[in-house]
Amino acid sequence: MTGDSPALIVTTDTAGELLESLVAVPSPSGHEHDAAALLVRWMGERGFDAGIDEVGNAVGSRGSGPHEILLLGHIDTFPGVVPVRREGSLLYGRGAVDAKGPLCAFAVAAASLAVPEAWRVTVVGAVEEEAASSRGAHHVLAKRKGGHAPRYCIIGEPSRWNRMTLGYKGCLRGEIRLRHPFAHSAGQARLPAEAGVDLWHAVERWCATRNRDRPEREFDRIRASLVAIETADAGTSGIVTLHIVFRLSPADDPAETARALGEALDECVRDAPAGITIAHVFSGGLAAHRARKSTSLVREFLQAIRGRGGDARFVNKTGTSDMNVVAPHWPDTAVVAYGPGDSALDHTPDEHIDLAEYASAIAVLSAALASLLAVQRPA
DSSP, X not given: OTTOBOOOOOOHHHHHHHHHHHHTSXXXXXXXXHHHHHHHXXXXXXXXXXXXXXXXXXXXXXXXXXXXXXXXXXXXXXXXXXXXXXXXXXXXXXXXXXXXXHHHHHHHHHXXXXXXXXXXXXXXXXXXXXXXXXXXXXXXXHHTTTTOOOSEEEEEOOOOTTEEEEEEOEEEEEEEEEEEEOOOTTSSSOOHHHHHHHHHHHHHHHHHHHTTTSOSSGGGSOEEEEEEEEEEEETTEEEEEEXXXXXXXXXXXXXXXXXHHHHHHHHHTTTOOTTOEEEEEEEEEEOOEEOOSSSHHHHHHHHHHHHTTOOOEEEEESSOOTHHHHGGGOTTSEEEEEOSSOGGGTTSXXXXXXXXXXXXXXXXXXXXXXXHHTOSSOO
16 A cells, blocks of 8 residues: 555564663663663664654654554663573563563564554653653653544553553552650650551551452552651651552542541541651552453454464553553553563562563564554544
8 A cells, every 4th residue: 555664574683682782771760861762773773753752752653644553661660780681581681571571572563564554653662650750651641632542552561472461550659757756765665666667557457447348359459568668866756757659449549548548647646645746748649540351452462362372361460550641541542551571570680581472472462463553444
């Protein structure tokens, strides 16, 4: 067809080299530029209209039609260095799984497609997904306001090559600050740090009460994680600051959860002796999201996975992704998260991906996308 963007040949070796090169460039949240430049250069050399956008996202498009398939990955990583090395088919390095593996699979699969003139395929390596800001995804959302939502959106997150992620829990971040008078460590009174631990246990009990009549599935329960605790001297009192991340079920509205938890915290010190106070700030509220299963996008993935002999499965994740940011604003867009890698290795010092699985995911993506693009007038 006139105006089609032809398919390119990207070998398995080339795909592996791209991933290893990208993993070798550190890109913790806020420091993604060098990695974005590398990916943009790779896409540009293979016929993409590629560049770095206003917030630092790596963006590459093939085709210019009105119907868009958006492949939304993220190029930032959790902090920390995992030395890059290969052991057989295993590639070690920070971001190999979360989520440069899925992102590179997007780029390679997109390069392999013949894109009809009615379509465009966009690959985005978003910035700051690992941060509370999700700055890259919010910019993608802002650029598509006013009826410009994509027809299909695939979020690049590890789920293994034969699985699709349909749901993510929501998120709420809390900073709780306790002011508590000092006491002698040889006495019986609680010290500020001990009172801080008591407060954390109170938060755990509050979550347990909220979960009392809920299903046992982790996806349907609220969960709190104490990610940091700090103590400081303030004259005759100590300040204990708890940094807590709450993972929200579909039943937990972020604003209502913050209000109810704030009231419970205030109750903890309502009748406390003078000098004991609690202050709390909640931020980063994102609702849980569960995508539709009965879409052509899901059907094509099922067929592509089964076509490679895979036992296709669906999962709901207990974390949060950029799906939570964009999908609620695009009710008519079919959404799924997909990508190679074992998410149990996310953020760990042992992070690695099997390049054979990476190749299988590329094949699945290529087959599913090609089938979607074959529909010249999508429903």
